[in-house]
Amino acid sequence: MFYGNKLLNFLSSIRELSKFEYKALHRKKFFGVIWKFLNPLFMMTIYSIVFSYLYSGGNRGFVITIGILIFSGISSTLNSSTNWLQPKILNFSESKRSLSIYFFSKIYYNFVPIFYLLPVMVVVQQVIFNSGFQFTLIESFTIYLKFILFIPALIIYCYFLTIPLSIMSKKIPDLKELIPHFLRVVLYMSPILWVAKTNNIILDTIIQGLNPFYFIFEITNWIIYRYYDISQISFILPIILLSFNYLYYFKKNKFVINIREVSYLG
Amino acid sequence: MDNKLIISNGNFFYKNVKTYNLKKAESKNNQNSLVLKNLNLELESNKIYGIIGKNGAGKSTLMKLLFGILKLNSGTFIQNYNRVKLLDSPNFYHTELNSFDNFKAIYILENNDNFNSEDYQNKLNTFKYLTQLSESELIKPISNLSSGTKSKIGFALTFTFVEGIDMLGLDEFFNFGDKEFKEFSSNVIKEKINHVGTAVIVSHSMELIKNICDKTILIHNSEINSVDDTNEVVEKYLNL
Numbered sequence: 001m002f003y004g005n006k007l008l009n010f011l012s013s014i015r016e017l018s019k020f021e022y023k024a025l026h027r028k029k030f031f032g033v034i035w036k037f038l039n040p041l042f043m044m045t046i047y048s049i050v051f052s053y054l055y056s057g058g059n060r061g062f063v064i065t066i067g068i069l070i071f072s073g074i075s076s077t078l079n080s081s082t083n084w085l086q087p088k089i090l091n092f093s094e095s096k097r098s099l100s101i102y103f104f105s106k107i108y109y110n111f112v113p114i115f116y117l118l119p120v121m122v123v124v125q126q127v128i129f130n131s132g133f134q135f136t137l138i139e140s141f142t143i144y145l146k147f148i149l150f151i152p153a154l155i156i157y158c159y160f161l162t163i164p165l166s167i168m169s170k171k172i173p174d175l176k177e178l179i180p181h182f183l184r185v186v187l188y189m190s191p192i193l194w195v196a197k198t199n200n201i202i203l204d205t206i207i208q209g210l211n212p213f214y215f216i217f218e219i220t221n222w223i224i225y226r227y228y229d230i231s232q233i234s235f236i237l238p239i240i241l242l243s244f245n246y247l248y249y250f251k252k253n254k255f256v257i258n259i260r261e262v263s264y265l266g
Numbered sequence: 267m268d269n270k271l272i273i274s275n276g277n278f279f280y281k282n283v284k285t286y287n288l289k290k291a292e293s294k295n296n297q298n299s300l301v302l303k304n305l306n307l308e309l310e311s312n313k314i315y316g317i318i319g320k321n322g323a324g325k326s327t328l329m330k331l332l333f334g335i336l337k338l339n340s341g342t343f344i345q346n347y348n349r350v351k352l353l354d355s356p357n358f359y360h361t362e363l364n365s366f367d368n369f370k371a372i373y374i375l376e377n378n379d380n381f382n383s384e385d386y387q388n389k390l391n392t393f394k395y396l397t398q399l400s401e402s403e404l405i406k407p408i409s410n411l412s413s414g415t416k417s418k419i420g421f422a423l424t425f426t427f428v429e430g431i432d433m434l435g436l437d438e439f440f441n442f443g444d445k446e447f448k449e450f451s452s453n454v455i456k457e458k459i460n461h462v463g464t465a466v467i468v469s470h471s472m473e474l475i476k477n478i479c480d481k482t483i484l485i486h487n488s489e490i491n492s493v494d495d496t497n498e499v500v501e502k503y504l505n506l
Contacts (some may be wrong), residue, residue, distance in 0.1 A: 017371060020360065020370070024362035091424060092357060092427065101375055102375060
């Protein structure tokens, strides 16, 4: 019960803090906070139209649209995380709890549109993309529920990646320039637009094994399709990354000291 | 056991600050030149220390050494304070938010999001008192305020949440034009520091140093020139 309350308090603190993020960034705009939802909505509408009608992608168009929606959350999180550490962070955040809430709120802020747009996607799937799937309403709703459970896991994965990335970006500022290019490559190498299962073992292993986000879109495909052969190789790099980050940044809360040291840089 | 901080025979070279965004050429040319040498210093607890010296003398470097952010190349460094905090800018969560939202954001980070609690109300009252501003100023976004008003809010946001710190560092933190508020903030700091233990302040304002500090450290020619009573050290510095 005690831990339950602590967790609820932690989650509501993250949500409250991310609200301030919205308020601050959209204060001067006429539509204000609504832009955070309008942008991905426009993007999804364009992708849905392009991949369903113009390119006749059939039910694949639905996977592309959902995949790009999830990828936009990951890419905006990773891109912005290179600027999250500033000297002012040390004025208020020197405990593990404070720093975790600070980072989670920033990540959550980038993922919030996905939570709101997933129900819209259920409707889009039923109306535009259902000819190939032939999903009943309950099946579509089950897909939605699976995604609702999957996205928090994704937020936690991003948490374990962004803290080390923020620290490294302070030490190696060039990373800020490299990350967008890396993400662009990763987008095309993930099973969103195409699936890298070419029967060329070397090529497939490279594409699936060296992409830390490949497994996310394998799970996306698995959630959407009734039968899907998930690439097991794609899980190896994320496991290595998480283990490495745990040992070097999270074990004994080393990241608190690391953040303290690098926040004075630059 | 008393808290203590002792540096003996300490030396600090440029090569240690290479990563601190010094220009490449500069760091190459000065790879082995000393920033601070022959450091011998012992800070007593429950005292407020000032650090003064000319621009580039190494005041901020000494501050970072004292707070363990930079490490000495040679010499001994002993520090047994439990919680130390070095502040070099006022405490804003976001300058596009108003003062109350900034306060709430920092309250969430420091405590929780229960804005109905007694603790929240107490801290809010402290915050309002420390700003010495009217409500109408506090509801404006920080970015729309004058630099003097921003400083007041930054000061209040910082010192509302300074609790349980053993050693506090303020590096060029003060820049208030308003004489009245300068005096008010000096008294608040003095009171807070009496609760928290030792404090070290870097400032170019001799008025502030004289007003607050018990002892002052003068850095000259890459060395600690003197550590003594503030008035004497300031006098010495002005005659350099």
